[in-house]
Amino acid sequence: MGLKIKKISGGYVGNSVLKNVSFEVADGEIVALIGLNGAGKSTTINHIIGELHPQQGTIMLNDVYLSQAPTAFKSQIAYIPEQPILYDELTLEEHLHLMLSAHMIDNTVTWSRAFELLKLFRLEDKLHWLPTHFSKGMRQKVMLVAAFMLDAPLLIVDEPFLGLDTLAQKDVVRLIREQAKKGNSVLMTTHLLASAAKFVDKFIVLHEGTVQFIGTPLALADAHGLTLDNLDDFFDLMHETINDEN
Numbered sequence: 001m002g003l004k005i006k007k008i009s010g011g012y013v014g015n016s017v018l019k020n021v022s023f024e025v026a027d028g029e030i031v032a033l034i035g036l037n038g039a040g041k042s043t044t045i046n047h048i049i050g051e052l053h054p055q056q057g058t059i060m061l062n063d064v065y066l067s068q069a070p071t072a073f074k075s076q077i078a079y080i081p082e083q084p085i086l087y088d089e090l091t092l093e094e095h096l097h098l099m100l101s102a103h104m105i106d107n108t109v110t111w112s113r114a115f116e117l118l119k120l121f122r123l124e125d126k127l128h129w130l131p132t133h134f135s136k137g138m139r140q141k142v143m144l145v146a147a148f149m150l151d152a153p154l155l156i157v158d159e160p161f162l163g164l165d166t167l168a169q170k171d172v173v174r175l176i177r178e179q180a181k182k183g184n185s186v187l188m189t190t191h192l193l194a195s196a197a198k199f200v201d202k203f204i205v206l207h208e209g210t211v212q213f214i215g216t217p218l219a220l221a222d223a224h225g226l227t228l229d230n231l232d233d234f235f236d237l238m239h240e241t242i243n244d245e246n
């Protein structure tokens, strides 16, 4: 089943951004939304997590419509935003408790997964720390632990590599792949196309709020005379096309 976005138009008050956006992320699939700055990637995600409401179209996850059952819809999502969202007055452990109660789960399986993740990111002895004591990368890792421990049917990751050292980046790719192997859907955004091409199933190219391309990394490379290794040049080609049009 997975995520089904059908003909979404929407955006912000006085600024309509998305136009007729449709795509799907199947169970066990890893899909990356890509596009230039301002293309509408975050706006699309904000619609899926229910922060924005579309003027038209439907958003469905495993047969649950966001508009009809928002709580049931949102409880299926683990979301890692580009900028960590942490509460200054809550410890790391309290953040994990908060996330679990928001998703109405609190069991030993989830907690043992949380401890494995804490160890992986070397946070296991920092459960009583407050966010002010964490570095930028550590704050991002707290978000990673909180999201990956949920094992949610849909994982959304906005720019998964931002602010992480290369070791942590490799861990994140492995964790994303594990989620997909378990049958969970993964939707991410990235500007690092050659790196993402190694593990995503599909790219969705957004341009000025419309979907321009959906296909495998190889299909995207072929369509623009590129190889998987120089796929990062895709954005240069997009810039050139825009400049030619103007």
Ligand SMILES: Nc1ncnc2c1ncn2[C@@H]1O[C@H](COP(=O)(O)OP(=O)(O)OP(=O)(O)O)[C@@H](O)[C@H]1O
Pocket: 012, 013, 015, 017, 035, 036, 037, 038, 039, 040, 041, 042, 043, 044
């Ligand atoms: N809060 C807001 N209010 C009004 N317009 C906004 C708001 N946030 C973003 N926009 C506009 O929506 C459009 C799409 O922005 P969005 O943040 O979705 O792009 P993006 O593809 O995520 O870009 P980036 O790669 O820079 O993160 C842009 O024109 C932007 O100016």
